[in-house]
Amino acid sequence: MTTQSIDPRTGKTFGPQLEDSDETQVRRACSDAERAGSVWGPLAPDRRAAVLETLADALDAQSDRLVLLADSETALGAARLTGELARTTFQIRMMADAVRAGSYTGPLVDEAVAGAPPAGHPEIRRLLVPLGPVAVYAASNFPFAFSVAGGDTASALAAGCTVVVKAHPGHPQTSEEVHGVLREALVSEGLPEGVIGMVRGFDAGSQLIQDPAIRAGAFTGSQRGGRALFDLAGGRPDPVPFYGELGSVNPVVVLPSAVARHDLPRDYVDSLLMGAGQFCTNPSLLFVPAGSSLVDAIVAEIATRSAGVLLYPGVVEHLESSVDRVASATGVEVLAGSRHHEAADGDNSLSRSPLLFGVKAAELLRDRTPLDTECFGPVGVVAQYETMAELLAVLATLDGALAGCVHGDADDGDARAVVAAVAERVGRVVWNGWPTGVGVNRAQHHGGPWPATTSPLHTSVGVTAIRRFLRPVAFQSVPAELLPVAAAGPESNPNLID
Amino acid sequence: MTTQSIDPRTGKTFGPQLEDSDETQVRRACSDAERAGSVWGPLAPDRRAAVLETLADALDAQSDRLVLLADSETALGAARLTGELARTTFQIRMMADAVRAGSYTGPLVDEAVAGAPPAGHPEIRRLLVPLGPVAVYAASNFPFAFSVAGGDTASALAAGCTVVVKAHPGHPQTSEEVHGVLREALVSEGLPEGVIGMVRGFDAGSQLIQDPAIRAGAFTGSQRGGRALFDLAGGRPDPVPFYGELGSVNPVVVLPSAVARHDLPRDYVDSLLMGAGQFCTNPSLLFVPAGSSLVDAIVAEIATRSAGVLLYPGVVEHLESSVDRVASATGVEVLAGSRHHEAADGDNSLSRSPLLFGVKAAELLRDRTPLDTECFGPVGVVAQYETMAELLAVLATLDGALAGCVHGDADDGDARAVVAAVAERVGRVVWNGWPTGVGVNRAQHHGGPWPATTSPLHTSVGVTAIRRFLRPVAFQSVPAELLPVAAAGPESNPNLID
Numbered sequence: 001m002t003t004q005s006i007d008p009r010t011g012k013t014f015g016p017q018l019e020d021s022d023e024t025q026v027r028r029a030c031s032d033a034e035r036a037g038s039v040w041g042p043l044a045p046d047r048r049a050a051v052l053e054t055l056a057d058a059l060d061a062q063s064d065r066l067v068l069l070a071d072s073e074t075a076l077g078a079a080r081l082t083g084e085l086a087r088t089t090f091q092i093r094m095m096a097d098a099v100r101a102g103s104y105t106g107p108l109v110d111e112a113v114a115g116a117p118p119a120g121h122p123e124i125r126r127l128l129v130p131l132g133p134v135a136v137y138a139a140s141n142f143p144f145a146f147s148v149a150g151g152d153t154a155s156a157l158a159a160g161c162t163v164v165v166k167a168h169p170g171h172p173q174t175s176e177e178v179h180g181v182l183r184e185a186l187v188s189e190g191l192p193e194g195v196i197g198m199v200r201g202f203d204a205g206s207q208l209i210q211d212p213a214i215r216a217g218a219f220t221g222s223q224r225g226g227r228a229l230f231d232l233a234g235g236r237p238d239p240v241p242f243y244g245e246l247g248s249v250n251p252v253v254v255l256p257s258a259v260a261r262h263d264l265p266r267d268y269v270d271s272l273l274m275g276a277g278q279f280c281t282n283p284s285l286l287f288v289p290a291g292s293s294l295v296d297a298i299v300a301e302i303a304t305r306s307a308g309v310l311l312y313p314g315v316v317e318h319l320e321s322s323v324d325r326v327a328s329a330t331g332v333e334v335l336a337g338s339r340h341h342e343a344a345d346g347d348n349s350l351s352r353s354p355l356l357f358g359v360k361a362a363e364l365l366r367d368r369t370p371l372d373t374e375c376f377g378p379v380g381v382v383a384q385y386e387t388m389a390e391l392l393a394v395l396a397t398l399d400g401a402l403a404g405c406v407h408g409d410a411d412d413g414d415a416r417a418v419v420a421a422v423a424e425r426v427g428r429v430v431w432n433g434w435p436t437g438v439g440v441n442r443a444q445h446h447g448g449p450w451p452a453t454t455s456p457l458h459t460s461v462g463v464t465a466i467r468r469f470l471r472p473v474a475f476q477s478v479p480a481e482l483l484p485v486a487a488a489g490p491e492s493n494p495n496l497i498d
Numbered sequence: 499m500t501t502q503s504i505d506p507r508t509g510k511t512f513g514p515q516l517e518d519s520d521e522t523q524v525r526r527a528c529s530d531a532e533r534a535g536s537v538w539g540p541l542a543p544d545r546r547a548a549v550l551e552t553l554a555d556a557l558d559a560q561s562d563r564l565v566l567l568a569d570s571e572t573a574l575g576a577a578r579l580t581g582e583l584a585r586t587t588f589q590i591r592m593m594a595d596a597v598r599a600g601s602y603t604g605p606l607v608d609e610a611v612a613g614a615p616p617a618g619h620p621e622i623r624r625l626l627v628p629l630g631p632v633a634v635y636a637a638s639n640f641p642f643a644f645s646v647a648g649g650d651t652a653s654a655l656a657a658g659c660t661v662v663v664k665a666h667p668g669h670p671q672t673s674e675e676v677h678g679v680l681r682e683a684l685v686s687e688g689l690p691e692g693v694i695g696m697v698r699g700f701d702a703g704s705q706l707i708q709d710p711a712i713r714a715g716a717f718t719g720s721q722r723g724g725r726a727l728f729d730l731a732g733g734r735p736d737p738v739p740f741y742g743e744l745g746s747v748n749p750v751v752v753l754p755s756a757v758a759r760h761d762l763p764r765d766y767v768d769s770l771l772m773g774a775g776q777f778c779t780n781p782s783l784l785f786v787p788a789g790s791s792l793v794d795a796i797v798a799e800i801a802t803r804s805a806g807v808l809l810y811p812g813v814v815e816h817l818e819s820s821v822d823r824v825a826s827a828t829g830v831e832v833l834a835g836s837r838h839h840e841a842a843d844g845d846n847s848l849s850r851s852p853l854l855f856g857v858k859a860a861e862l863l864r865d866r867t868p869l870d871t872e873c874f875g876p877v878g879v880v881a882q883y884e885t886m887a888e889l890l891a892v893l894a895t896l897d898g899a900l901a902g903c904v905h906g907d908a909d910d911g912d913a914r915a916v917v918a919a920v921a922e923r924v925g926r927v928v929w930n931g932w933p934t935g936v937g938v939n940r941a942q943h944h945g946g947p948w949p950a951t952t953s954p955l956h957t958s959v960g961v962t963a964i965r966r967f968l969r970p971v972a973f974q975s976v977p978a979e980l981l982p983v984a985a986a987g988p989e990s991n992p993n994l995i996d
Contacts (some may be wrong), residue, residue: 074654083615110941117581118588121937129921131954234732238898238948241955334926379543395519400736410977420982423627428972431980439619443608450736456629456969457739471954472962474926474943478907482929483654484918 001201003169006074008309011348020173020201030213032194033133033162037453040195041130042485045099045313051189052157054324056089058185059149059178067175070143073171073351075309076275081144091440091461093150095158098442098463104128104470105485107172112477122477127485128470130160131241132215135208137229139220140311141278145173150180152243157195159469164214166196166205168221168335170312176402183427200318209233209242209321216469217242220280220460222318223374223451230454233243236408243468244454247280247374248401250435253287253391254294255408255417258432263409265297269305271434273354277316278494281403281435285376287361287391290384294334297319299356299384302336307351308378316350319377326370326381330457331363335382354378361385361394372399388414400449400456403428403435423434426450427459499699501667506807509846516670518699528711530633530692531660533628538693539628539658540983543597547689549700550594550655555585556683557647557676564675568641571669572835573807574773574847579642586642589649589938589959593656595772596940596961597616602626602657603983605659610975615857616882620975625983626656626968629739630713633706635727636717638668638809639776646696646996649958650716650741655693657967662695664703666719670954673698677921698954707740717742718778718958720816720873728952742952743944745778745872746899748924748933751785751889751916753906756930760978762905763795767803769932771852774806775876776813777903782873785889787857788882793833796880798853800834805849806876817875822854824868824879831862833880852876859883859892869986870897886912893919898947898954901926925950925957 002017021029043051055321059066067081074081099105105128112123134156136337146152148165156163167175177196186195199208209217209232217233217240219226223232226244230375233242254264271283310316322343326332327339337355357370363385370381370392385391395418404422406429408415425431427448428438438446444462447453453460458468475483500515519527532765541549572579581699597603603626610621635644643649646663654661661747665673677696684693697706697795707715707730715731715738717737724742726802729738752762769781779970808814824830835853839975855868859881868879869892883928884887893916896902902920904927906913921927925946926936936944942960945951951958956966 026503087616088697089605101975108941110937110939112577113939117935121939121942122931124939124943125939126936126941126943126960145539227988230737231732234737239732239952240948241953377980410980416980416982419976419980423971423973427970427977428974430974431976431977437615439608439622440616441608441611441619441622443606443624443972444619445622445624445970447970449969450738454737455739457965459970467955470601470924471947472943472957473921474939474941475921476926476928477931478917478927478929482908482914482917484914487791 003172003200003455005071005073005173006312008350011350015173015346018176018200021199021204023207026199026204026207027211029197030133030163030208030211032192033164033197034213036192036194037130037133037162039192040162041255043160044396045102045105048160049100049368051191052099052154054189055149055182055185056092058181059085060089062181066174070171070174073174074143074311080275084144085144087440088149091145092149092154092407093442094463095154095466098466099158099467102468104464106134106357124257125475125478126472127475129473130163131469131471132161133213134161134469135214135217136163136165137169137205137217137219137221138165138175140168140315141170141275143174144178148175149182151465153196155465156218156469158466162195164199165199167206172200177331185260197429204314205229206232210236214240214468216240218460218468219244221246223247226454234400241468242454243460245280245460246451246453247283247376248448248452249371249374249399250281250283250401250403251285251287251395251398251422252283252405252435253407253422255406255412255418256289257412257416258407258451259292259294261290264294265301267434268298269301271436272380272438273305273308273378276310276352278311278376279436281436281438284380284403285370286382287385288382288387295382295384297356299336302354302356305354307353310352310377313350315376316352319352319375319379322373322375325373326357326375329369330367332357332359332370350375355379358385361390364394365397368397392417394423395425398425400452401426402446402448402452403430403498405430405435407432425449501670501698503571505570505670506809506848509848513671516674516698519697519702521705524697524705525700525709527662527695527697528631528706528709531662531695532711534690534692535628535631535660537690538660541658541807543600543603546658547594547598549689550590550597550652552683552687553680554590557583558587558631562618564672566674567675569670570905571672572641572809578773581936582640582642583977584659585938586647587880589643590647590652591940592961593964594916596964597656597753601961623973624970625973627971629967629981630659631711631967632659632661632967633712633715634661634663635703635717635719636663636666636673636914638666638813639747639773641669641672642676644718646673647680649963651694653963654716654967656964659967660693662697662706664706665696665698670698670938686800702850703727704730708734712738714738715740716958716966719744721745724952731874739966740952743778743956743958744949744951745874746946746950747783747869747872747894747897748779748781748899748901749783749785749893750781750903750933751905751920752787753904753910753916754787754914755907756905756909757787757790762792763799765932766796767799769934770878771806771876772934773804774808777891777934778807779936781903781933782878783868784878785883786880788884793880793882795835795855800854803852805851808850808875811848813874814850817850817873817877820871820873823871824855824873828865830857830868848877855879857881859888862892863895869895870937880891890915890919896923898950899924899949900944900946901928903928903931903933905930923947938992
């Protein structure tokens with residue numbers, strides 16, 4: 001099997017035919033990663049941080065070339081892709097800062113306590129050590145930030161783990177080029193290329209998570225793909241953790257106290273159609289008070305917007321089947337746009353126009369299809385609720401999601417209950433804002449209950465993403481000079497975060 | 499099906515026939531736990547800590563009665579069981595202290611940063627919230643500390659989760675009585691009994707981890723049982739985390755610099771035979787320099803020791819098959835004791851005499867059976883190594899284990915490499931000590947790579963055990979008065995640990 005780039009704007013293939021990795025190549029990438037781990041894992045924190053910064057600098061230096069190539073493969077546009085690459089290198093540098101600060105390398109120490117147990121105990125010095133080589137599955141919709149040099153790779157490297165990336169077929173040349181930049185930077189630092197390996201192809205991806213050298217998996221993509229890999233990771237003779245971010249149907253609630261805000265229709269549609277709607281944080285399920293003029297205003301706003309170009313043919317296919325599913329649900333009607341794409345003669349582009357469904361919130365209690373069908377693309381569902389009790393009843397049945405938003409006034413008597421109901425089902429609650437645009441910072445959490453992720457304890461964005469790739473070891477009465485890892489100070493680490 | 503107590507000293511059954519929980523009862527326990535969660539989860543930290551202390555006080559008040567009953571079902575002896583109950587209540591109080599200190603309830607806050615992304619971002623306040631009802635599977639060998647009121651229950655409650663315990667059939671009456679004490683204490687505090695539910699029976703255990711209300715599982719027991727439940731947890735339509743501690747073959751290395759220490763044979767045999775060898779931290783694999791007199795001294799020491807009484811018939815059966823497996827491995831010989839138990843007429847007790855196998859370390863590279871066969875009982879394997887290279891080669895092939903020990907002088911030139919090799923394979927490294935006796939403290943780690951546990955990131959002993967039952971939620975620009983959980987201060991939590 002081979003992979004070739006497709007220009008989403010024309011539907012035409014271009015560039016080299018890239019061969020899938022065969023079994024031998026996958027095995028070699030994993031054993032290279034394992035061998036490289038004996039160099040990368042024990043590096044002193046300062047040195048590891050410096051190498052991460054070298055990787056970021058090398059990517060920034062190639063920004064123009066990489067953005068141009070990624071745009072030709074994804075049609076996401078130069079502005080967005082320039083921003084995304086900046087986000088990617090910002091993220092790598094944030095991880096470098098965390099490594100230098102010792103956010104995860106410092107010890108947690110209990111000094112010895114004299115006397116009999118349970119109060120008495122010997123000295124225990126708990127350190128977090130690298131888990132081992134990590135399989136990183138790149139996403140289609142972020143060719144930089146959730147791909148070869150993305151957050152999973154950055155946090156695994158920060159933890160002291162080496163990485164084997166499974167490249168996404170939606171941007172094969174960009175993956176090659178980014179990987180080339182990283183590899184050269186590693187070599188320039190005197191490090192083995194095996195610190196960041198890469199494989200291509202569907203079968204290679206399945207083999208990768210089952211390779212004996214791999215100690216964890218990290219994935220951003222579809223629910224079907226993520227679940228299949230999660231099952232393979234858990235089904236190994238020696239199961240390994242698998243951190244999958246599988247996308248979600250993100251709820252946004254407009255409370256009566258916010259319904260008259262003039263910016264709402266425009267801001268909602270901006271968020272809904274950003275990147276042609278191809279965000280896992282897309283605000284795809286909007287709850288509005290029944291009978292408000294908001295729905296008409298949104299429909300009018302949608303009518304001013306043009307089609308967006310989807311990433312690759314698989315996205316188009318998946319979107320069409322999701323749209324059919326939602327359309328078939330009880331009480332669902334089309335509010336704006338058309339379910340059927342009619343292309344002009346000779347237009348083979350992957351462009352699709354915005355589509356908005358409407359439904360009464362009460363119907364969702366009878367037929368939950370719109371609640372569990374992610375429409376990955378420029379498609380939204382507006383649900384009109386009659387009463388607060390009805391709204392809360394529907395919110396309680398939501399699938400787990402990455403983000404949820406509430407628009408209202410803080411002194412709205414219902415606001416606290418609605419925020420609480422949303423928090424029960426999501427990993428991030430946004431007040432008077434939109435779910436797209438996940439800030440890269442220390443406290444960020446990009447995760448959530450199943451099916452948003454396979455692992456509700458962990459995030460794929462923010463400094464705490466590092467924790468996914470570390471395991472604790474307690475050193476009992478071990479003299480400092482015999483500790484096998486850096487950061488052997490007697491003090492507990494004041495920077496340690498969770 | 500019913501369960502009845504067995505006196506391990508006589509092999510005779512006694513006490514009531516306790517019915518297994520049926521499907522309806524398991525479902526009800528789970529829905530009770532879910533409903534109780536809406537009371538227990540939002541409790542203010544001070545109040546939750548106070549209730550935990552009430553539970554500990556109630557158990558301490560019944561110590562004499564509970565110890566007597568547990569001894570009749572386990573034959574572990576009054577001294578050990580009195581200590582174990584003290585450990586159990588100490589552990590609950592330690593969790594209460596952590597709740598009060600806000601070790602996991604405080605926010606991690608990134609203030610808003612003005613400007614465009616990636617540097618600019620809105621305020622993010624990350625809080626850890628309870629995961630939901632937890633299924634706790636009790637262990638046979640710790641009727642208090644890893645059972646109904648044990649570490650898994652204590653840490654789940656501390657996290658704000660309710661619990662449904664699957665009682666262990668090896669001590670059915672003790673489980674009933676402990677549960678009764680906890681239930682009464684909850685009621686005295688005005689809390690629903692559903693905060694700590696309990697079910698009985700093998701099928702009930704399988705149903706429990708698959709119940710829709712259950713959000714996580716915690717287990718201490720055999721590799722076979724733990725793996726089966728892990729597979730059920732991961733195979734759910736909505737997979738849930740499963741924290742299994744499956745026991746292990748714990749390595750102990752005696753370096754040449756320690757071989758002449760006079761206390762070694764006695765201390766080793768003490769640790770090996772403690773609790774009739776029924777500890778998951780049993781030092782079952784001892785590496786000694788070939789040709790040293792240590793082996794003879796150990797054999798002489800073993801000869802002075804009497805038989806130990808095993809917990810229940812399942813342990814005897816499992817031990818016999820493990821012993822047969824190890825005995826059949828290449829190069830394994832019996833150094834002390836006999837493989838075959840010969841009981842006196844009329845002796846139906848579950849007592850078994852100590853047994854020691856010997857093998858050349860080099861043989862373990864050819865036949866690894868002794869490395870992956872846990873003999874849960876008074877059985878050890880002594881492996882003699884010829885060279886440091888040979889020792890390191892064998893250590894690199896060890897299964898993941900809970901603990902590993904190294905005996906030597908700190909200035910022994912090989913000590914650092916051996917400590918590092920052991921640390922690669924275990925969750926706790928002990929210097930010049932023994933693996934049995936896991937201290938209950940903040941930095942403790944009782945875990946390790948597969949097959950020691952199903953989840954190498956987490957511990958079942960120590961304060962960080964709480965983290966298993968919490969999930970992060972990021973609150974973006976949410977006003978403090980709308981936060982659904984306690985600890986809404988503007989400051990990041992200085993106590994937060996990982």
